[in-house]
Amino acid sequence: MTARFLAKDRGISLAAARARVAAEPRQTAQGARMESGLGSSRTGGSYLDGQGRLVVTVVRTADAGSVRSQGAVARVVTRSTQQLDATQRTVRSRLGTGFSALGTDVVANTVTVTVPAADVARTRTALRGLGGVKVVGTTARISPQANVYGGQQIAFNGYVCSLGFNARRGSTPVFITAGHCGEGYPTFTRNGITLGRTQAYSFPGNDYAYSSLTSSWTGVGAVDLYNGSVRAVKGSSNAAVGSAICKSGRTTGWTCGYVRAKNQQVNYGGGDVVSGLTRASACTEGGDSGGPWMVGNYAQGVTSGGAMINGRCLQVYGQENQTYFQPVGEILSAYGLTLATS
CATH class of the missing domain: 2.40.10.10 (Trypsin-like serine proteases)
Incomplete structure (x- = not known):
């Protein structure tokens, strides 16, 4: 069922979708190992892109070659996992429980804060001066x-x-x-x-x-x-x-x-x-x-x-x-x- 969804969603053959689904556990484990090897101050995390490739983010350009040599796509980003985790703690400290959802978006290399649409301006004011934060308004109930x-x-x-x-x-x-x-x-x-x-x-x-x-x-x-x-x-x-x-x-x-x-x-x-x-x-x-x-x-x-x-x-x-x-x-x-x- 997962492969059929992927084939339809990505516009690829069922055989290709099945191959991607079968590869995902191995890619996930590889990404975790590479993140651990780099350490939280040198990577912003890893993910699978729209083509099914393992992407490992790096803060230092010098680390990109090592990532590529292990068969993954290297992407240089601004913020490390360590920095993003610290930003999350600061956001939570400033907002208390005044949010619907909060977490790191590894692809965007930001901390995304979801709040009711009516609270967007207030939230942005509360987080003013804090870099790497994206505030998203929603009318949905979480x-x-x-x-x-x-x-x-x-x-x-x-x-x-x-x-x-x-x-x-x-x-x-x-x-x-x-x-x-x-x-x-x-x-x-x-x-x-x-x-x-x-x-x-x-x-x-x-x-x-x-x-x-x-x-x-x-x-x-x-x-x-x-x-x-x-x-x-x-x-x-x-x-x-x-x-x-x-x-x-x-x-x-x-x-x-x-x-x-x-x-x-x-x-x-x-x-x-x-x-x-x-x-x-x-x-x-x-x-x-x-x-x-x-x-x-x-x-x-x-x-x-x-x-x-x-x-x-x-x-x-x-x-x-x-x-x-x-x-x-x-x-x-x-x-x-x-x-x-x-």
Whole structure:
């Protein structure tokens, strides 16, 4: 997928793009070694240019020959990594938290400061007299996370589950997951950033819940395939027994099987009996709870539970998997939700 993007973006053949992608790890390692050899006072860093060549910057013209002899392109620049790092510290000292983004642009050999468009003049005044700084205004909102997809990990109270589907309640973004994940109204996080707080749950009897979604996240109408791509959600359906079906989850990723039976009751022990579940033969394990099930582009439900041996799904032991999911239609109806689609 990376090579196809590169071929399209750069207007080169797929074969050439694949060769460039294959070379990048070696070039990256070589650049790091050469930077280390020069030291932070004699180089401004290294990068790959638009033609896929390794470029190593040098502050002193005398170092250019050594760079070329090692097969890289030498480029003489004004500022060293040491100087740029010092400039970053000064910028941060002057601005405090008054910026959206801040960092070194190795190609431009500057420190770039991104601020809201309305703050450009103020920022330039605050940084007056400081060389090697570029101030950029933006009207975009920089968030700690951009998108969250079905099947990705959600954490709460020391436990993990999987997000089911993104949805809306009226005009408010929410997401659905398993009821036993939302039991007790926990707050969910992802990568240490708050996702939202459980708004309602039903378990046992049913096994579904929905949570708010904070403004730091965009709930996309798609499911993580765990191969670097996603599958768009176009709507929901209730696939027939015998249908091929797949699910996404943080532990076992994207796995597939068949719909085996509907309207199943499962006893999870301790008096926790759940009814109205669908049984399927895709592999799920601990942590996959709440994750989405799909037939084509159509949502089917969220993982409730399944049979395991030593914490592994049955296929590991040569048996057919027994996994149960809560049909999505009941969840949407119970809470007046609409699936996010794309």
